[in-house]
Amino acid sequence: xxxxxxxxxxxxxxxILLGWGVYINYRMGQLYYGNVPMMAIGAYVSAFxxxxxxxxxxxxxxxxxxxxxxxxxxxxxxxxxxEAFGTAIATMGLLFIVQTIIRNLELVGAMxxxxxxxxxxxxxxxxxxxxxxxxxxxxxxxxxxxxRAMETSFVDRDLADTLGINRYWLGVFSQTFAxxxxxxxxxxxxxxxxxxxxxxxxxxxxxRLIAFVFIGGAQTMWGVVFFTPILWGIAAFVPSEIAxxxxxxxxxxxxxxxxxxPEGIIDRQLIRVINNKIRQFQGREPIGL
Amino acid sequence: MNxxxxxxxxxxxxxxxxxxxxxxxxxxxxNLLLLIGGIFQxxxxxxxxxxxxxxxxxxxxxxxxxxxxxxxxxxxSIVINLATEPLFRPLVKxxxxxxTFVLSLGIATIAMDVMNxxxxxxxxxxxxxxxxxxxxxxxxxxxxxxxxxxxxxxxxIVAMFIFxxxxxxxxxxxxFRAMAQNLFVARVLGIPITRQRILSYAIAGLLGGISAVxxxxxxxxxWSTIADILALKVLVxxxxxxMGNLKGGLISAYIxxxxxxxxxxxxxxxxxxxxxxxxxxxxxxxxPKGLFGLRA
Amino acid sequence: MGKxxxxxxxxxxxxxxxxxxxxxxxxxSLEINKGEIVTxxxxxxxxxxxxxxxxxxxxxxDNGEVIFCGEDxxxxxxxxxxxxxxxxxxEGRGIIPLMTVLENLLLGGYxxxxxxxEKHLKYVxxxxxxxxxxxxxxxxxxxxxxxxxxxxxxxxxSAPKLLMMDEPSLGLAPVMxxxxxxxxxxxxxEGYSILLSEQNARKALQCSHxxxxxxxxxxxxKGTAEEVANDxxxxxxxLGMEWRKNP
Numbered sequence: 001x002x003x004x005x006x007x008x009x010x011x012x013x014x015x016i017l018l019g020w021g022v023y024i025n026y027r028m029g030q031l032y033y034g035n036v037p038m039m040a041i042g043a044y045v046s047a048f049x050x051x052x053x054x055x056x057x058x059x060x061x062x063x064x065x066x067x068x069x070x071x072x073x074x075x076x077x078x079x080x081x082x083e084a085f086g087t088a089i090a091t092m093g094l095l096f097i098v099q100t101i102i103r104n105l106e107l108v109g110a111m112x113x114x115x116x117x118x119x120x121x122x123x124x125x126x127x128x129x130x131x132x133x134x135x136x137x138x139x140x141x142x143x144x145x146x147x148r149a150m151e152t153s154f155v156d157r158d159l160a161d162t163l164g165i166n167r168y169w170l171g172v173f174s175q176t177f178a179x180x181x182x183x184x185x186x187x188x189x190x191x192x193x194x195x196x197x198x199x200x201x202x203x204x205x206x207x208r209l210i211a212f213v214f215i216g217g218a219q220t221m222w223g224v225v226f227f228t229p230i231l232w233g234i235a236a237f238v239p240s241e242i243a244x245x246x247x248x249x250x251x252x253x254x255x256x257x258x259x260x261x262p263e264g265i266i267d268r269q270l271i272r273v274i275n276n277k278i279r280q281f282q283g284r285e286p287i288g289l
Numbered sequence: 290m291n292x293x294x295x296x297x298x299x300x301x302x303x304x305x306x307x308x309x310x311x312x313x314x315x316x317x318x319x320n321l322l323l324l325i326g327g328i329f330q331x332x333x334x335x336x337x338x339x340x341x342x343x344x345x346x347x348x349x350x351x352x353x354x355x356x357x358x359x360x361x362x363x364x365x366s367i368v369i370n371l372a373t374e375p376l377f378r379p380l381v382k383x384x385x386x387x388x389t390f391v392l393s394l395g396i397a398t399i400a401m402d403v404m405n406x407x408x409x410x411x412x413x414x415x416x417x418x419x420x421x422x423x424x425x426x427x428x429x430x431x432x433x434x435x436x437x438x439x440x441x442x443x444x445x446i447v448a449m450f451i452f453x454x455x456x457x458x459x460x461x462x463x464x465f466r467a468m469a470q471n472l473f474v475a476r477v478l479g480i481p482i483t484r485q486r487i488l489s490y491a492i493a494g495l496l497g498g499i500s501a502v503x504x505x506x507x508x509x510x511x512w513s514t515i516a517d518i519l520a521l522k523v524l525v526x527x528x529x530x531x532m533g534n535l536k537g538g539l540i541s542a543y544i545x546x547x548x549x550x551x552x553x554x555x556x557x558x559x560x561x562x563x564x565x566x567x568x569x570x571x572x573x574x575x576x577p578k579g580l581f582g583l584r585a
Numbered sequence: 586m587g588k589x590x591x592x593x594x595x596x597x598x599x600x601x602x603x604x605x606x607x608x609x610x611x612x613x614s615l616e617i618n619k620g621e622i623v624t625x626x627x628x629x630x631x632x633x634x635x636x637x638x639x640x641x642x643x644x645x646x647d648n649g650e651v652i653f654c655g656e657d658x659x660x661x662x663x664x665x666x667x668x669x670x671x672x673x674x675x676e677g678r679g680i681i682p683l684m685t686v687l688e689n690l691l692l693g694g695y696x697x698x699x700x701x702x703e704k705h706l707k708y709v710x711x712x713x714x715x716x717x718x719x720x721x722x723x724x725x726x727x728x729x730x731x732x733x734x735x736x737x738x739x740x741x742x743s744a745p746k747l748l749m750m751d752e753p754s755l756g757l758a759p760v761m762x763x764x765x766x767x768x769x770x771x772x773x774x775e776g777y778s779i780l781l782s783e784q785n786a787r788k789a790l791q792c793s794h795x796x797x798x799x800x801x802x803x804x805x806x807k808g809t810a811e812e813v814a815n816d817x818x819x820x821x822x823x824l825g826m827e828w829r830k831n832p
Contacts, residue, residue, distance in 0.1 A: 031387060078574035084387055085329060085532065089524045090573040093566030096521065100563040203517045207398045214391050244406070251398035258392045259379055460695065463688055467681045474679040477641060478692050479667025479743075 006124060008236045010192040012229045013127045014039075015212055017185040018205075019224035020138055021178030022213045027150040028167070029157075031088035032175055033206055034072055034079070035182025037098040040201035042068045042186025044102060047196055061187045068183020073176045080171030087175075092206065102198040127188045134181055138221050150174070204247060211250040215257045217264025220271050227265065299432035301554040302547075307438040307507045309546020310445030311500050315523045316530075316538040317452060318496040324469040324533050325489035326374075327381040328389040332397035333497065334519040336373075339400050340366040340501040341511050345414045353417050359502050366498030367491055374490045381486070397520070404513035413512035416505045437506030448499055449539065452492075461488060469533070518562055522549070525569040531578055592619045594747055594778050595640065595671075600649030602639055609635045611802045613649070617747065617780055622773050624789040624810065625782040626823055627799030633782040634676055636799075637749050640780075641666050641673055654746070668696050670746035674739075674753060678732045682725025686716055686735055689724050693742030702742075709738040730761035737768065748772065749780040754788065766792050786823040790814040798823075 021035035042064040049060035075094070079087050141147050153160040153167050160167055190196055212231050217223025231253075235246045242249075257264060276286035315334060322330045344362035351357050373396060380388045426433050456462035464485050467475040476482050505511065526545045530537030545565060552561040595617040602610040610632050617623045625633045638644055640651055642663050651659045658666050672693075680689050690709060694702045710717040715731060716738050724735060733753055740748055750769075754762045762785065770792050773779055783789035790796055796813040798806035806813060813819055 029387070031390065078570075082573045082577040085390065085524075086528060086573040086577055088390065089521065089528060090570045093521055093525070093569050096518070096566050097563045097570075100559055104559055207394055210391055210394050211398070214388075245402070248399050248402040248406075251395045251402065254395035254398070255376055255392060258388055258395070259376060262380060262383070262385060262388050460691075463684070463692055464695070466684060466688075467692055470681050470683055471679065473643075474675055474681065476643065476663050477638075477667075477673050477675050477679065478739075479664045479695055480692070481662075481664040483662075 004236065007192065008229075008232065009124050010127055010188065011236075012232050013124075013131045014185045014189050014192075015209065015228045015232060016131055016224055017134060017181045018209050019213045019216075019228055020134060020221060021182050022209060023218060023221055023224055024138060024141070024150075025087075025171075025174045025178055026213070026218050027147070027154060028171060028174055029084055029154045030080075030171060030174070031084045032079075032178055033088060033091040033209070034075060034094060034175060035178045035185070036201065036205055036209065037091070037095045038068045038072050038179040038182035039186035039189065039205075040095070040098050040102060040198075041071060042183030043190035043196055043201075044186075045183075046187040047190040050191075057191065061184070064183050064187045065180065068186070069176060069180040072179020072182070073172070076172040076175035076179065080168050080175060092203075095201065095203070095206065099198050099201055102201075123188065123191050127192075130181075130184060130188070135221070135225070142221065146170070146173075207247070208250060211254045214264055215250075215253055217266035217270075219263055219268045220266060222271060223264050223266040296432065297554065300434070301550050303432055303434045303438055303442075304507075304553070305547040305550025306543070307441045307503075307546075308549055309543035310442050311503050311507065312523055312526050312546055313539050313542035314445055314448060314496050314500040314503070315519075316526050316542045317449070317535065318493040318500075319523060319527055320533055320535050320538055321465075321489050321496075322493045323527075325465050326377070326486055326493070327384075327386070328377045329386060329393060330373075330493075331390060331393040331520055331524070332373075332400060333370075333393075333493070334523055335397045335400040335516040336366060336369050336494075337497045337501045337504070338511060338513065338516040338519065339369060339404060340498050341505050342404055342414060342513075344501060344505060345416060345511075348417065362501045362505075363495060363498030366501060367494035370490045370494030370497060371487065374487055397516070401513055401516060404516075413510050415510040418509075435507075437509075441503040441507050444499070444503060448496070452496070455492075461485065465489065521569075522562075522565055525565055525572075528569060529572050593617075594619050594621075594654065595780070596650075596652040597636070597640070598650045598652065600636075600639060600651065601647040602635060602644050603647055604644075608802050609644075610639065613802075613804055615797050615804065615807070617778055619778055620773070620776065621795060622769065622779045622781060622793045624786075624793040624796040625780070625799055626784070626786040626789060626796060626813075626819075628784070630801075631799040632802040633799050634751055635802075637673055637751050637780070637782055640671060640749065667743070670743075671749065672740040672743055672745035672747070673749045674736045674751060676751040676755065678729075678736045680724045680727075680732050680735050680739070682723065684724055685721055686724055686727070687720040689735055690716070690720075690739050690742055693739035695743075697743070705742050705744060709741055712741070713738050729756050730758065730764070733757060733761070733765060734768075737772075741772075745777070747778050747780060749782075751782050752784060753781070754783060754785045762788065786814075786819070790824075 018035050018039065022032065025032035045067050046057075046060040046064040049055050049063060050057055079090055082090065149160065149165045149170055152163060152165060153170065157167065193200070212228045213224055215223075215231065216225075216227030231250065234249060235243055238246075261267075279286050315337065319330060319333050322328050322333065340362045343365040344358045347361035348354070348358040376396070377389055377392060380392060426435050427439065454462075456465060464475065464480045467478070467480060468482065468485060472482070522545060526542040527538055529541035529544065545568075548568065549561055549565055552564050556564070593616055597613055597615050600610055600613040601608070613632075613636060615623075625636065627633055635644060639646065640653075640658075642651075642658070642661060646659055649659070650657055653666070653669065653671060656669070658669070681692065684692075690706060691702070694705055697705065710720075713734050716735060719727065719731065724732065727735060736753075737750075753769075754765055757765060766788050769779060769781070773792075781789055781793065790810045790813060793810040795808065796810050797804050798813060798816075798819060806816060806819065808816075814824065
């Protein structure tokens with residue numbers, strides 16, 4: 001039971017990190033899934049370092065962080081120019097390429113994967129600390145000029161250009177950011193699961209990710225936060241007969257949400273309402289809607 | 290040695306043309322849904338694979354009745370595609386094209402799950418040789434091709450011609466072209482927009498069903514995971530030509546087919562798909578608007 | 586009252602339309618009788634295009650009614666309204682550039698059967714020989730004036746009872762503008778009722794029977810073409826004539 005709980009906490013944290021990666025790019029109107037291939041890279045790099053080279057976990061994570069940042073930066077340089085569908089397809093293709101490379105690399109165990117990755121007892125602490133730090137960063141980004149620039153790009157691209165917003169570098173930043181935290185998520189994944197196989201990093205993760213982000217609400221960062229545990233909880237805590245159908249449940253929920261409330265369950269309006277309620281409670285003035 | 294190499298090359302060329310033909314039909318269907326239906330239907334190939342599964346089920350149930358199998362595939366594709374129309378309609382009304390992509394991912398998830406769980410307990414399905422025509426070989430010059438490949442290439446060309454005829458010589462085809470170029474004017478002229486949209490789903494379904502049949506003939510067997518790979522490759526062809534570019538799409542479909550066919554022949558198997566996808570990443574980076582640009 | 590009823594072709598009653606929070610039209614009431622040329626004048630953004638579009642149910646209506654030949658068409662789908670005999674020549678001609686002249690004309694007769702289609706096509710070709718001459722040419726390569734003629738020809742294909750034109754003279758050379766208004770008058774003589782929206786107020790008022798002046802979604806003046814043309818405010822703002830107080 002304890003193990004299930006830990007697993008649930010870990011996977012939730014990982015999916016929140018990945019979900020934020022999708023969110024921060026969607027803020028600009030881009031559909032970027034590069035964080036999933038980065039997750040694979042991060043997982044394998046950190047696992048390889050710990051298992052085959054024997055360095056300590058924290059060093060492996062650091063190196064994977066650096067590698068992830070570098071690779072996603074390079075890719076972002078090219079992809080930040082493209083429009084929404086282009087980046088989506090390119091990054092999905094990237095996932096497949098990474099999967100193929102891993103599958104054929106004898107160095108990391110090819111099809112059979114990397115095993116015997118030692119567990120770390122305080123991993124959940126580190127993972128969730130990361131979640132809070134990243135969440136804080138995103139919260140700050142949303143509120144500063146960067147966030148407003150992204151918002152403008154989303155609403156009106158030409159307007160953003162005339163205002164001097166450099167959409168290209170903004171895109172490079174978002175994509176690199178997303179890719180880097182994807183790599184981090186990959187490290188935590190590797191150390192949680194303790195055995196990696198290339199087909200862990202498949203399209204099913206992508207589809208799940210999109211479901212979590214868009215059901216929860218892609219307009220704000222809170223959609224990801226609240227609905228990842230709820231939706232992942234369905235997978236983890238529901239009786240196993242129903243759990244087997246979870247992909248279909250996610251798909252159906254996604255379709256239903258898109259039909260009746262495409263902004264997602266938690267949208268900006270709701271946040272404002274909640275914010276005002278909090279302010280009322282504190283005795284402060286409510287912000288106009 | 291030379292003769293043999295030439296034969297191998299010839300066989301691979303035929304294979305590439307067959308693959309390219311299937312992609313061509315799917316590109317046309319996809320672009321139709323994009324320009325007229327107004328949706329980015331990532332799950333289009335998934336619905337094609339589902340039709341193949343249904344064809345197989347019918348074949349099993351009717352003791353390999355070819356006619357019924359083909360009819361089942363085509364009918365299933367049309368019905369399933371039409372069934373997705375009401376799901377997309379609210380998003381199309383709002384012109385939320387990114388959300389149509391997300392919706393199509395949801396549909397893809399469900400389709401994959403249905404195929405993985407409910408049909409043949411998720412194992413690959415194999416089409417009987419009489420259906421796939423893979424065994425019957427014909428020698429054309431120095432090249433040996435299967436009946437299945439021959440029908441695929443020939444049949445696709447016929448299908449394309451019929452489609453283009455429809456587009457240029459019928460009232461509905463003209464309406465499609467008008468809608469693709471200026472939706473407001475098309476509406477002002479009294480073209481029944483919603484009806485035309487639903488028609489585009491039906492035609493896309495028809496094309497999907499036809500390609501399902503050809504796919505079964507050239508491949509001989511199918512497994513559900515092929516759907517995502519197929520989807521990416523079709524989208525590669527679409528992006529290569531520029532989204533919405535019908536004529537360019539046909540050309541790029543065959544280009545992708547040739548790249549894939551030749552990689553299959555001369556490179557270790559697993560890398561074929563990776564090369565195709567590497568190609569699309571390069572295209573997206575270098576020429577985001579596609580080789581031929583965006584044009585109806 | 587009886588005679589008025591019979592000859593009222595189009596009646597718009599208290600129509601209000603808004604885009605989100607913006608009021609595009611506020612309580613618009615106007616009517617067109619059979620055989621009339623009615624002009625809407627007013628500056629850009631005054632709501633003229635919105636009004637023409639709303640007759641074809643292109644916009645969602647807040648309140649009000651549109652009645653055509655006695656039938657309430659306010660909430661009918663656009664294709665039904667077009668099929669019942671109203672035709673709009675949109676602003677900027679609205680021709681489909683990558684289709685031939687002939688194909689554009691055929692689009693105009695979408696609901697006709699084969700015999701009617703051929704008959705109407707023949708009529709349009711006779712009336713506008715230039716279209717026959719260029720019938721295989723891509724419509725996007727025509728000159729501005731030719732495109733306007735194509736737009737009109739396409740509109741005539743469906744033999745409409747009411748012809749609506751949105752800024753037909755926009756972007757045309759002066760010679761072509763003369764030609765255009767001559768065509769409009771001729772069409773009217775042949776029996777077509779025409780609702781015109783124009784920024785070229787002078788020429789439009791010269792050939793119309795009645796007119797309405799639009800400003801920010803309201804009708805601020807209406808009357809016969811002469812009355813409107815002689816109104817001092819109109820003379821100064823739209824006809825470019827200096828307004829001098831009577832000494």
